[in-house]
Amino acid sequence: MTKGLRNKMKLEQLKEILQAKVLCCGDHLDREIEMVCGSDLMSDVLAFIKADSLLLTGLTNPQVVRTAEMAEITAVCFVRGKQPHAETIKLAEARKMPLLTTGLSMFESCGRLYREGLHSCDETK
Amino acid sequence: MKPNESKPSSGADPSENSGAFAGPDSTRYTKIQELVYELKVSDAMMRNIITTTPDTSMSELREILRANRISGTPVMEGGKMVGVISIEDFIMWLGSGKADCPIKEKMTTEVDTMYANEPLVHAIGKLDKTGYGRLPVIDRQSGKLIGIITKGDIIERLLHKLEIEYHEEEIHRYRASHIFEDIIGDKVALTFQSSVKGKDFSRAGEASSGLKKTLERLGIHPQIVRRAAIASYEAEINVVIYTDGGTITASVQPDKIRIDVNDTGPGISDVDKAMQPGYSTASEWVREMGFGAGMGLVNIKKCADKMELVSTVDKGTHLRIYIDINNTQEHSKAG
Known part of the structure; x- marks a missing residue:
């Protein structure tokens, strides 16, 4: 029916859906994402994530931002209310990469975004 | 609302x-x-x-x-x-x-x-x-x-929107082709090197971040830049995790990018085994950082058009990655 057409979502709206708090770069919430990847394994993220996606993760170290930078991920949202290290936020600010944190679990976060029409990164377009 | x-x-x-x-x-x-x-x-x-x-x-x-x-x-x-x-x-x-x-x-x-x-x-x-x-x-x-x-x-x-996108693409292509057109020589390559500190996870990725920025400035196609950056980053993480340090050298040629990642030890005892997805000798602290799942080399291979890995125990490891600049198709090798 709508095959081939991907739903896009502004970070602003995604923030509402995940009831997330913005940790940095709140002035870039007009960016849009098409796909979502939920993982704590950075090598998996590097292997499968597509550019312009959101990364949902429980990891909070600066390597998350580095990984996101290499893979051209639009924004990162930490799950289970995790608070990243100050260094992580500093690095993200320098890269103008919005960071969010949600109190929801990984499962619930993925479920809500999937329901809103966002897709997984390993699905073929 | x-x-x-x-x-x-x-x-x-x-x-x-x-x-x-x-x-x-x-x-x-x-x-x-x-x-x-x-x-x-x-x-x-x-x-x-x-x-x-x-x-x-x-x-x-x-x-x-x-x-x-x-x-x-x-x-x-x-x-x-x-x-x-x-x-x-x-x-x-x-x-x-x-x-x-x-x-x-x-x-x-x-x-x-x-x-x-x-x-x-x-x-x-x-x-x-x-x-x-x-x-x-x-x-x-x-x-x-x-x-x-x-x-x-x-x-x-x-x-208007079409014009903007067309224009951006034009600039990309112009710059990419131009730098090599302006240099005269039978063989032309632009080489730059960064050193990587071993065991220092907080700075892991800096070298690849710099490489990515440079490739972008050279006007190389975003798809190619992304593959080079991911491959280089995984290699850099390996250098940080397992060795006391090394170097990443990128050599951009008109038709390909060559990335050499060299370190001085401890070397890989079984290269074939190391290439298997999921095989890892990483310690717990590395896994806690989200790495060390035995996917690094597999990922590098997936991003590269050609990869060579030579390692001698106690001497060091030399990884060479080639990425074809004109191969802008989405890579799905081994996916």
Whole structure:
């Protein structure tokens, strides 16, 4: 029916859906994402994530931002209310990469975004 | 904010309004089709709205339309839109030969409107279906009139957007090809090196971050840059995790990028085994950082067009990655 057409979502709206708090770069919430990847394994993220996606993760170290930078991920949202290290936020600010944190679990976060029409990164377009 | 109103475009089924834009093969979309879904009504509408009041006379309307070079206006009363008057209404009135009268006697009162955050394709569908020349645009939250959209506005916006994207792509290609055209030599390569500190996880990725930036500046295709950056980053992480340090050297040639990652030990005892997905000798602290799952070399291989790995225990490891600059297809090797 709508095959081939991907739903896009502004970070602003995604923030509402995940009831997330913005940790940095709140002035870039007009960016849009098409796909979502939920993982704590950075090598998996590097292997499968597509550019312009959101990364949902429980990891909070600066390597998350580095990984996101290499893979051209639009924004990162930490799950289970995790608070990243100050260094992580500093690095993200320098890269103008919005960071969010949600109190929801990984499962619930993925479920809500999937329901809103966002897709997984390993699905073929 | 009511839950239903917080969502722009409220997940409307795009297939229902595709109208003239649905191609014969519905799984493939042209650039224009992509844009009409991507762009919102607010991106194309005129924000500078000329309005009239119900008591403006038809003869005054002529001057308003002419002076502003527009074909119709919303009719406002006390901050509320009560109708739309168009050049068609004006011509009908002129043709009837009747005496001058206020706009309110000739205007359309049942007005079709658009929400500002609807995709542009909905406006195209509505203009087509209703035959109207213009649609007032309402802000979904406040209910206020914030613009007006015509077919002309839509076409202008689409052409503008296409021009920008075309221009960006042109600059990319120009710069990429040019740097090598300007250098004279039988063999040309641009080489740059960064050192990587071992065991220092906080700085892991800096070298690859720099490499990525440089490749972007050289105007190399984003797809290629991304593959080079991911491969280099995984290799850099390996250097940080397992060794006391090393170097990453990138050599950009007109047709390919070569990345050499060298370290001085401890070496890999079984290279074949190390290449197997999931095989890892990483310690717990590395795994806690989200790495060390035995996917690094596999990922590098997936990103590279060619990869060579030579390692001697206690001496060091030399990893060489080639990425073909002209191979911009999405890589799905070994995926």
